[in-house]
Amino acid sequence: MSRKRLITLTMLCLVLILAGCGGASKGNSGGETSVLEGGAGEKATELSYWTFVELHGQHFEKMLEKWNSANPDRQIKLNVSVMPYDDMHNKLSIAVQTGVGAPDIADIELGKFPDFLAGTPQLEPLNDVAEPYKGTVVQSQLDLYSKEGNIYGLSTHVGATVAFYNTEILEQAGVDYKQIKTWEDFKQAGIQVHEKTGKYMGTADTSASWQASLLLAQQGADFTDENGQPKVNSPELVKGLSMLKDLQENEVIATIAGGQPDTEEAYGEFNAGNYATAFMPLWQMSRYTNYMTDLSGKIALAPLPVFEEGMPRSYGGGGTGTVVTQKAKDIKLAKDFIAYAKLSLDANVEIWNTLGFDPINMSVWDMKEVTHNPENQFVKYFVNNPFDVLNSIKEEIQLIKSTSTSPTLNNVLSTVTLNEIFEDGKDVQQALDDAQAQIEQELK
Amino acid sequence: MLKNFLYSQKVAPYVFVLPFVLVFVIFWVYPLASSFGMSFQKVTLGQEAAWVGIDNYTKLMGDTVFFKAVGNSALYMVLTLVILIPFPMLFAVWMNNKFMWGREWFKSAFFFPALTSVVVAGTVFRLMFGEMEGSLINSILGTFGVEPIKFLKGQTTGFIALIALASWRWLGVNMLYFLSGLQNIPKDYYEAASIDGASAVQKFTRITMPLLKPTTIYVLTISIYAGLAMFIESMMLWNGNNSPKNIGLTIVGYLYRQGIEKNNLGYAAAVGIVLLIIAMAINLTQLALSGLFKKED
Numbered sequence: 001m002s003r004k005r006l007i008t009l010t011m012l013c014l015v016l017i018l019a020g021c022g023g024a025s026k027g028n029s030g031g032e033t034s035v036l037e038g039g040a041g042e043k044a045t046e047l048s049y050w051t052f053v054e055l056h057g058q059h060f061e062k063m064l065e066k067w068n069s070a071n072p073d074r075q076i077k078l079n080v081s082v083m084p085y086d087d088m089h090n091k092l093s094i095a096v097q098t099g100v101g102a103p104d105i106a107d108i109e110l111g112k113f114p115d116f117l118a119g120t121p122q123l124e125p126l127n128d129v130a131e132p133y134k135g136t137v138v139q140s141q142l143d144l145y146s147k148e149g150n151i152y153g154l155s156t157h158v159g160a161t162v163a164f165y166n167t168e169i170l171e172q173a174g175v176d177y178k179q180i181k182t183w184e185d186f187k188q189a190g191i192q193v194h195e196k197t198g199k200y201m202g203t204a205d206t207s208a209s210w211q212a213s214l215l216l217a218q219q220g221a222d223f224t225d226e227n228g229q230p231k232v233n234s235p236e237l238v239k240g241l242s243m244l245k246d247l248q249e250n251e252v253i254a255t256i257a258g259g260q261p262d263t264e265e266a267y268g269e270f271n272a273g274n275y276a277t278a279f280m281p282l283w284q285m286s287r288y289t290n291y292m293t294d295l296s297g298k299i300a301l302a303p304l305p306v307f308e309e310g311m312p313r314s315y316g317g318g319g320t321g322t323v324v325t326q327k328a329k330d331i332k333l334a335k336d337f338i339a340y341a342k343l344s345l346d347a348n349v350e351i352w353n354t355l356g357f358d359p360i361n362m363s364v365w366d367m368k369e370v371t372h373n374p375e376n377q378f379v380k381y382f383v384n385n386p387f388d389v390l391n392s393i394k395e396e397i398q399l400i401k402s403t404s405t406s407p408t409l410n411n412v413l414s415t416v417t418l419n420e421i422f423e424d425g426k427d428v429q430q431a432l433d434d435a436q437a438q439i440e441q442e443l444k
Numbered sequence: 445m446l447k448n449f450l451y452s453q454k455v456a457p458y459v460f461v462l463p464f465v466l467v468f469v470i471f472w473v474y475p476l477a478s479s480f481g482m483s484f485q486k487v488t489l490g491q492e493a494a495w496v497g498i499d500n501y502t503k504l505m506g507d508t509v510f511f512k513a514v515g516n517s518a519l520y521m522v523l524t525l526v527i528l529i530p531f532p533m534l535f536a537v538w539m540n541n542k543f544m545w546g547r548e549w550f551k552s553a554f555f556f557p558a559l560t561s562v563v564v565a566g567t568v569f570r571l572m573f574g575e576m577e578g579s580l581i582n583s584i585l586g587t588f589g590v591e592p593i594k595f596l597k598g599q600t601t602g603f604i605a606l607i608a609l610a611s612w613r614w615l616g617v618n619m620l621y622f623l624s625g626l627q628n629i630p631k632d633y634y635e636a637a638s639i640d641g642a643s644a645v646q647k648f649t650r651i652t653m654p655l656l657k658p659t660t661i662y663v664l665t666i667s668i669y670a671g672l673a674m675f676i677e678s679m680m681l682w683n684g685n686n687s688p689k690n691i692g693l694t695i696v697g698y699l700y701r702q703g704i705e706k707n708n709l710g711y712a713a714a715v716g717i718v719l720l721i722i723a724m725a726i727n728l729t730q731l732a733l734s735g736l737f738k739k740e741d
Contacts, residue, residue, distance in 0.1 A: 086684055090704050097488075097707070115707060119491050206597075206688065257575045259688070265574065407706070411686065419688040423597055444503055 036078040038064030044075035045330055047337070048103040051080065052088040055286060056107055056156070056320070059354045063341035076337055078105075085109070096122045096325055104328035105338055108153060110144065110319040114404045117147045124324040124331055125150040129339035133361075137343055140399055141360040145321040153321020154342040157357035159281035160390055160397050161214050161304060161317045164288070167383055168298045169276040172197050177302055183243055186277075186305040190252030193276055200254045202277035203266070204244055204422040207259025209413050210317055211279060215240030217315030217398035218306050228403035230439045232413065233432040241421060241428045243307075248422060255422050259414075267291040279304060281317035282386065286356040289381050300383035303393050312396035352376075358390055365391055408442050476720075482713035493710070500714035510715065512690050513698040514722070520694065521671025523607050528618050528667055529660065535615070536622035537652060551623075554616035565613060566680020570596065573605040573681075596682060602691045609677055614670075618663055625659030626652070661734050665727055672723045675700065695719045 032054075035046070038061065051057060057080045068075045081103070083091065089112045095102035096116065108116055116123060130142060130151050138158060145153030165177040173196040175189045190201030205211045216222055221236035247253045254275075258265030261278040269275055271292040278284060288299055303313035322342055324334045341347050348359035349370050356378040364370060371387035373379060378386060417435040420426040449455060483500055485493040504510055535554065539547045557565065572580040573595040582592040595601040633651050642650070653660075675696035679685055682692045685701055693701075695715065703712025731737065 086705070093707060094704070097491075118707070119488055265576065268576070415686045416689050419597065423594070423688070438508070441506065441508070 033079065033081045036061050036064055036080055038068045038076070038078065040064075040068050040075040040077045041072075044068070044077045045333060046077040046079055047105055047329065047334055048079040048081065049105040049107075050088055050092060050103045051082055051107040052085045052109065053107065053320070054082050055355055057082060059350060060341055062350050062354060063347055066346060067337060067340055074333060074336075076333065089115075092116075096327075099327055102325040102327050104325065104330075104334045106323055106325065107320045108323055110321065110402055111407060111410055113145060113153060113321055114402055114406050116323070117152065118404060121147060121150075121152055122326050123152045124326055124328065124335060125152060126154060126324065126335055126339065127151050129335045130154065130343060133339070133343040136345070136363065137348075137360045138362060141316075141319075144319065144399070144402060153323045154338055155360050156320045156322070156342065156351065156355075157283060158360055158397060159283060159316045159318045160314045160358050160393065161210065161279060161281045162314060162386075162389055162393075163302045163304050164278045164280060164284060165300045165302060166270075166273065166276045166295065166298055167300050169193065169197055169199055169273060177300055180302070180305055181309055183247075183305045183307055187247055187250060187252055190247065191250055194251045199273065200252070200275050202247070202253040202279070203256040203261060203275055204248050204253045205260040206255055206418040206422050207414050208262065209410055209418070210260065210281070211244065212237060212240065212413060212418070213317060213400045214279060214304060214315050215243070217400055218304070218311045218313065220312075220398075222401050223409055224401055224403050224405060228401070228405060230405050230409050230436065230443070232409065232417075232439065233429070233436040238429050238432060239307075241432070245421060245428055259419075262287060264291075271295060282358045282390070283318065283356070285378055285382070285386065289356065289377055296381050297383065299381070301386055301389045303389060303396075312393075312398050314393045314396050315398040315400060317400075352378075356386075358386075362394070365394065405439070405443055409439055412439050412442070479713040479716055482710050483717050485710045485713075487709040487713075488707060496710070500711050503711065504714055504718065509690060509693070510698055513693045513695050516691070516693055517672050517674065517695045519603065520606065520610075520674055521668060523603070524610050524614070524671045525664065525667055527607065527611050528614050529663060531611075532615055532618035532663075533622050533653075533656065533660070536619045536626055537648065539619065539623060540626045551616075551619075554619055556616065557613045558617045560613075562613070562676045563680055565609060566677060567683075569605060569609045570681050570683060573608075597688050597691075599689070599691045602687070606677065606681060606692060609681060610674075613677075618667075621659055621663050622656060625656045629655045657734070661731070661736065664730060664734075668726055668730065669723055672719065672726075695722075 034057075036057075037044075049057075049060065060078060060080065064076060064078055088106075089108065092102065092106050092108070093115060099122070127150060134142070137155075141155040141158065142151055144155060145151060163177075163180075167177065170177055170189070170193065173189075173193040175192055177189075180186050180189055186201070193199060193201045213223075216234075216236055219236040219240070221234060223230060223232055223237075225231045244253065248255075256266050256269055256275060257263075258269075260266060261270065261275075261280050262284060267287060270278065271294045273295075288295060306313055322338050324331060324338060328334045342351075343361070345361055345364070348361035348364045349367070351357050351359045352364060352370060353373075353376065358365070365387055371379075372385055412435050416438070417431050420431045420434075421428055482493070484495060484497060486496045486499075487493040535550075538544050539551055541547075544550075574580075574582070575592060575594040575597065576582065577586060577592045579592075581595065585593065593601055595605050629652065633655075634647055637647050637651060673696055674694050678687065678692040678694055678697055682688075685693070685697050685705065687693060696719070699712045699715040699719070702708045702715060
């Protein structure tokens with residue numbers, strides 16, 4: 001009898017576990033694979049494509065259809081694998097460098113890109129296919145994924161960083177976000193918001209360096225010096241983080257679950273209306289429309305506050321470079337396709353339509369019928385039109401350099417230093433000096 | 445000739461152990477030797493490795509993150525030993541008592557967690573120990589008027605979550621080891637003790653514990669190794685290998701970070717060799733102290 005019961009129990013356990021796996025597979029284990037036909041015929045070449053953002057696959061799906069109908073003799077089927085961020089980069093790095101098992105096409109995030117450029121890059125230079133588009137796309141976005149004059153990755157977006165304000169909370173507190181020009185304005189508004197509503201004006205990010213980057217960019221500074229060597233205890237970063245610390249002490253900003261606005265926990269916090277502002281690159285828009293649906297019609301975009309009026313009010317944050325590996329089945333075809341899917345005018349229009357990113361072909365920014373299309377999900381969601389804001393800061397978008405030391409530098413800041421400052425209250429100067437020492441030690 | 449060879453009593457034993465020896469050499473000795481060699485090189489995948497002497501080891505000695513990882517692993521090992529040896533032993537004794545009510549049910553209930561995947565368990569524990577007011581642990585604490593705690597951001601609280609996960613997962617497994625050990629203790633000893641008027645506590649300390657010694661040594665040995673080599677639990681609990689301030693970083697996690705995430709395989713090999721030395725030293729000392737190497741009379 002007891003044995004029978006044990007067996008039943010075991011079976012029950014197995015069923016439960018299997019059910020559990022089904023739910024969790026999206027998070028950490030494995031990945032998802034699907035083959036996009038895009039109207040391709042029998043003779044189409046199948047190319048494999050790895051990405052860490054499911055949405056990127058949707059964009060390629062659209063571009064694939066257009067490509068296949070325009071190039072009947074060079075049709076493509078795309079085998080898309082979506083994997084979690086770390087997993088994909090680790091797997092890709094090993095596959096690319098050992099020359100076994102690499103996909104034909106892959107997305108590499110900007111923060112990881114320098115790792116793939118170390119030594120002799122095992123990626124295909126894309127200069128020839130990018131050449132026709134020079135002049136139409138932002139040059140600095142091509143340079144971002146280059147080494148010694150060779151372009152290895154094709155950028156997806158500018159990633160102009162803006163402020164996302166929850167107008168509902170601000171109205172309750174009697175704050176007009178349009179009047180916030182400087183950090184001092186932001187502080188006063190935040191104090192008012194906290195007094196009137198008990199909510200926080202913004203976040204103190206501990207697990208990502210977007211805020212640190214934007215504060216450096218507006219002061220014309222960087223994480224690294226002119227030789228690409230890390231310099232994180234610079235007066236500019238001390239000033240920037242001390243300002244945030246002051247905001248935190250005045251209960252204007254507070255740390256958030258997940259550590260930064262672009263995490264699952266934080267989506268929940270924002271959606272519940274516990275934080276009024278996020279300072280994030282423009283691609284955060286797609287997170288709002290996908291994960292924070294309760295806030296539809298309440299979020300307004302605005303240029304970032306600055307220390308003093310006249311400072312540049314944005315910087316290009318994050319990014320994804322699409323690459324072709326050296327082991328690709330048909331290198332020429334893969335290169336032509338990604339150039340078409342990432343750099344052509346059509347592609348840039350679709351990048352806005354599908355993904356809600358700010359395209360690197362800036363002429364799209366002026367195409368009213370595209371940017372102000374009332375049917376567009378992003379136009380519908382936000383209080384004001386994103387491109388009205390983008391065009392007002394167009395000339396002010398700074399860049400933070402990506403060097404071979406960037407992955408290490410970012411890792412130290414966003415696992416250790418920012419936590420020490422905002423969670424433990426460690427002195428800013430001291431924390432950054434320690435970070436500098438740690439980074440130098442790791443790079444030895 | 446061939447027949448002689450096949451029927452030879454001298455050769456046969458070697459033929460029989462050959463599969464094991466091959467597996468041992470190919471999957472254990474070769475990788476070990478290879479990583480030992482690698483620990484003296486600067487290895488970049490796809491490119492020529494360069495000999496750097498003991499550079500990797502000297503760098504390791506000045507690496508505070510590495511020491512943090514060693515500290516975490518050691519602490520985790522000690523805490524799991526303190527919890528996962530006495531409690532499973534106690535539970536096993538209860539389960540072994542035929543007057544114990546519902547013991548089959550408890551046996552499966554305790555063993556059940558070991559069947560779940562660490563990925564699922566880690567994810568569930570991460571949500572349970574979330575820092576929001578609404579997460580399970582915080583809402584329980586909330587009913588006692590305790591403010592929400594950011595469990596996974598602090599060293600102590602983070603370890604509470606980690607140890608809770610480990611205990612939940614491994615208690616049943618260790619209990620089964622002890623149960624099988626208990627089955628081998630003859631009932632006569634207990635009867636004799638009862639006749640002599642021994643109390644339950646005396647029976648436990650004088651009969652059960654000494655006779656369970658071989659099982660205890662076995663559990664201790666594998667627990668020391670498992671504690672030092674822990675990686676996935678931490679990775680799942682913190683949703684990645686980068687916990688805030690490295691509070692959940694283990695030695696193997698650091699090896700993974702250097703070797704896989706940073707492509708610094710030579711340095712990672714040095715980390716691995718140091719882990720091997722630490723684990724061997726602790727295990728050999730413990731085995732020697734418990735008298736395993738003494739010649740049996």
